[in-house]
Amino acid sequence: MSSAATKDTPVWQISIEVPKCLDEPVTELLSALLEQPASAYCPLESDSAIVSAFITERSQWSRERNHQLKRQVLEFFPGETRNQNWKATCRKIKANDWQESWKRHFKPLEIGSRLLIKPSWNRRKPRKSQSLIVLDPGLSFGTGQHATTRFCLEEIERLQSKLSHPSLLDVGTGSGILAIAAAKLGYIPVKAFDFDPDSVTVTRDNAESNDVSDLIQVSRSDLTKLTPQAGTKYDLVCANLMHDLLKSHAETILNRLKPGGYLLLAGILTEQFPAVKECFQRLGCKQIKTQIEKEWKSGSFQLPA
Structure with a gap:
């Protein structure tokens, strides 16, 4: 639909x-x-x-x-x-x-000092230091209000200054909000994929309406069918997914990360996080930051250089 x-x-x-x-x-x-x-x-x-x-x-x-x-x-x-x-x-x-x-429910959202996300009907103007993302909800897609999405947005904004020429891969892009934020902040290249064809369509529409469609490569892909080996590697990989997918396909996700790059894991219930953390640490990742909000726990990890 x-x-x-x-x-x-x-x-x-x-x-x-x-x-x-x-x-x-x-x-x-x-x-x-x-x-x-x-x-x-x-x-x-x-x-x-x-x-x-x-x-x-x-x-x-x-x-x-x-x-x-x-x-x-x-x-x-x-x-x-x-x-x-x-x-x-x-x-x-x-x-x-x-x-x-x-x-009535979707209000403007500030991420750090450099991003403002708002619906088209809201008249709020961004400050000079802010990049604006206009994102109206479709019949079902997310808008950055969930704790796990906010964590990823905050980390994308924070880590951009730590990387000299940052690039980003968004695994399970949903509405495309993470990829759009990355493109607005100067990540090049930005790639986003999702198994759901509706997500791919919505991401492309949202990228176009925010004037970043030429900066984001959007495709339909199934994480469960990707080979562990990867040709292109990225400075930052975002995986806001259910814990079972993260554990089952940790190697596939990590092989798309450059040495010294950062990995964002979100969408994980607090009691499920230790098992996910252990899985990625066994593959060489170091946890550098976590955040708990209500029942959700998210984490930033880094691969050794």
Whole structure:
């Protein structure tokens, strides 16, 4: 489904409330089930997250799919979810109603002293020292509000000054926000890939609207099918992925990093982080920084020169 909808397009919103610690895994499950991208909204004052997907045909959601989602959640996360009432709701909305809802939640975001991320409807102007990223949410894609994405953005901004001619690879690019930020900050070259074709389309659209489409190479690739060997290596590799993917494909990810380069690992629950850390340290990486925000832990690593 396109990330944009016309003013009068009918849209059905599938929503399910989950504990915040499960927002990303359940988002992945719902996305795979519907074969549409999904997203999570995490109110700061709540311990829950709302995972949503948007469809343009009511027949895409059925009682069977609702039950299938519940079975998968219980199978993957029995300890967290056994007593949860896993019932998804489906309601018909108009695209303009959805857009107005996002306008209430999506606020400008400053990253360090050099980046300002805002939606197009916000009138805030960047300071002279700031590069501006205008990123409207599509029907599901992220905008930098999640803790793990913010960590990656902050590290991209911080590490740029430590590298003489920085280059960046974004593994699992999503909306393309990390690649766009890197291009705005002067990383050359910047490459981004994702398995989801909708993510590739949205990343290209976002890059074009921010005047960096000629600076970012965007492609559809499956991390699980890449060979460990790599021709091109980068100064900074970002991998904001689920922990099982990070552990299973650590060698493939690291082989795309230059000696002395930096690796950002995010999207990891705090209790899962030690296993991910151990996996990459066995391959020679040194942990240089970590950040914990609520249930999420992210880390910066460096490969020896």
